[in-house]
Amino acid sequence: MPDGRRNNGGHSTKGKAGRKPKTDEEKKLELISASIPTSEIIELCAKQARKGNMKAIELLLYYVIGKPKEQKSLDVNFLDVKPIEWVDEA
Secondary structure: OOOOOOOOOOOOOHHHOOOHHHHHHHHHHHHHHHHHHHHHHHHHHHHHOOOOHHHHHHHHHHHHHHOOOOOEEEEEEHHHOOOOOOOOOO
């Protein structure tokens, strides 16, 4: 009994799955660049950062300094684990 699995967007032969073509992304970037110059975008972001906008500050720092690498600690100290005390309620 067919359940429509081939039509849910996950099947690659229909062209629905995966990332959009790079040319589509480049066209969108060209449209943005044509309507707003990059220097103007940077100036607006810097102006917002000076006003205290944390997102603008974060964005500028990520592009100027670079986003810090995410660090995950996998250290587990089993000595701190307390045993479970079972209580009989008879």
